[in-house]
Amino acid sequence: TDVNGTGETDDASGKAMRHDPLTDLRYLHDLWLYKSQNPTDNRFESEITRYTPIVKYEFKDSHNERGWLYDEFVDLYNLSHDSFYKDTASSLAAGFAKSFDPQVGTIYKPNSSGHEQGSYRVDTALEAGCALVQAGTLFNNPQWTQEGLSTIKFIYDHAYISQYHIFPDQMDNVLNQDGSVNNQEQFFQGVSHSNGGSYAVKGGQTQMGNISQIITSLLDAYQVTHTQDFLNKATDLLDGLSLPNNSLGLWDTSNNGYYFALVYSGNTPTQPGTLSVVRSKKEAGRQAIMLQAFHQANKLTNDKYKDMENRMLDVALNRIYVSSLHGSLYLVNPDWTAQKFHNGTLNNMVTTEAMGAELESLFSLKK
Secondary structure, X not given: OXXXXXXXXXXXXXXXXXXXXXXXXXXXXXXXXXXXXXXXXXXXXHHHHXXXXXXXXXXXXXXXXXXXHHHHHHHHHHHHOOHHHHXXXXXXXXXXXXXXXOOOOEEOEOOEOOEOOOXXXXXXXXXXHHHHHHHHHHOOOXXXXXXXXXXXXXXXXXXXXXXXXXXXXXXXXXXXXXXXXXXXXXXXXXXXXXXXXXXXXXXXXXXXXXXXXXXXHHHHHHHHHOOHHHHHHHHHHHHOOOOOOOOOOXXXXXXXXXXXXXXXXXXXXXXXXXXXXXXXOEEHHHHOHHHHHHHHHHHHOOOOOHHHHHHHHHHHHHHHEEOOOOEEEOEEOOXXXXXXXXXXXXXXXXXXXXXXXXXXXXXXXXX
């Protein structure tokens, strides 16, 4: 990544060039998916050869907190049969287990600055719980399974908004002042510092990119364990994002695709207040993961979401992908036109994160 939100390149602003190893991983995963589905086409062999040592260097003995990475590495192992990827999946699961607090019964950040009572990103923690459940089965580790189940239950008990059948992005005050578990957690409010800058973090919202990855993690957990509760949880989330109900109002019935987020007027999952839809923008790339989610769910529900899968395929091919740029944008206007940077220049920059997410979703249709 070398462009900041102002429209200036990192180089021009005097900051160090940024690099995201997660996009390297997704790219390598996409290369292997292409190879597996097109075995006689060798045009990308050199890219696999080039990026394999890069990814191995970046993720050796990895303990990244993102639960969805576990699924990436397991699938890379299944595609390549390279034991490094299976070992890395195990290393990630061990890291999730180390972050699990048995006294509380979940994964969370216990002492982040200004949030000493503990906080967590709902998607990150829930996906880690799903990963532990899967890893417990794959690596024959019952303790990982139990810790994963405990984490998932805790998050549903404390963060799930039953009024709207959805999750907020981030929670705060996991513990009371006396150290006991707080049964009335609040939506997170804080500031994040990144690359020399800072921005407000509002946990009382639901971004489409986050919820889509939660759904696929639940579906993955179901496919490994065959525990019906995981499928029920996934379809519960999908139902509010599907036509004809569209109960959350996130689907754009005029231009198709999903708006950026929901925002809650209240402060807690039990008292979320009214919800409003952020209709001023859309996150193009990560909403493509909904195509994967609907397709995956259709295989398990006798095509319950076939209409939504077809709609998301149309969005992926004709909206998210920009043929003139040979790629996908990060943020777009509601009508899918490019937004502008803060300096007024057109933000028609394709991103490897957006392209990687879309490619994975398209490849998932043949799995």
